[in-house]
Amino acid sequence: MRPEKPSQFRYASAKMADRRERVLEATRAYVAEVGYENVTTRQLAERAGVSPATLFNIYGSKENLVVTAVGEHLSGYFESETKLARSVDELIELAQTMPAEILRFPEYARAMVAIYFSQTTHNSIRDTLREISQRQQLPLLYDLEAKGHLQSWAEPQLISDQLTNAQFADLHDWAIERIDDAQMKQRLLISILTILKAATIGPAAKAVARLAETHLAQ
Numbered sequence: 001m002r003p004e005k006p007s008q009f010r011y012a013s014a015k016m017a018d019r020r021e022r023v024l025e026a027t028r029a030y031v032a033e034v035g036y037e038n039v040t041t042r043q044l045a046e047r048a049g050v051s052p053a054t055l056f057n058i059y060g061s062k063e064n065l066v067v068t069a070v071g072e073h074l075s076g077y078f079e080s081e082t083k084l085a086r087s088v089d090e091l092i093e094l095a096q097t098m099p100a101e102i103l104r105f106p107e108y109a110r111a112m113v114a115i116y117f118s119q120t121t122h123n124s125i126r127d128t129l130r131e132i133s134q135r136q137q138l139p140l141l142y143d144l145e146a147k148g149h150l151q152s153w154a155e156p157q158l159i160s161d162q163l164t165n166a167q168f169a170d171l172h173d174w175a176i177e178r179i180d181d182a183q184m185k186q187r188l189l190i191s192i193l194t195i196l197k198a199a200t201i202g203p204a205a206k207a208v209a210r211l212a213e214t215h216l217a218q
Helices: 014-034 041-048 052-059 062-079 088-104 106-117 123-134 138-146 156-175 181-199 202-216
Strands: none
Touching: 014 041, 014 052, 014 062, 014 106, 041 052, 041 062, 052 062, 062 106, 062 123, 088 106, 088 138, 088 181, 088 202, 106 123, 106 156, 123 156, 138 156, 156 181, 181 202
């Protein structure tokens, strides 16, 4: 079965909704300005015009607040009609264009990576990050399965999990400056092509082979 999309937020009043947007906008601006590691709850509350207790009552932790704020930005990017992959070609195209969005707001990506790999992060927060990153690829993988274009062992959620693991690992290397921007772009593309090459058969496999030849040939 295809996964269901999470339900939208609902609020008892417009005032509560406005406060939430103010908090999330302040969080995004603060993360972009100082980086996740330098974000303090007290300073964030001051910028948003609420008390630190209010932030904790609503979001529970700094990690959850940042994931919600930045995650909504990323969700808007991934769910745009022009960003939904409907074929292997489009998924690879997205893998090539995604670094531009990452580099437009590099501190957002670094914040997500720092939270994801922190030993203190609750798995529910990691699951939220994984769900956001899989919105592009998972519907396509289910479609490939329905058409008989995946290996018999290649369950869509499994393949999507492997793609997500590889993407976070590549972004982690970039975030800690082990690789530069150009290498990050190349790594993301190689990771997705390698996994899809193993998982696909038939026309999808031919498309992956063609794309690998086109984009990775020296």
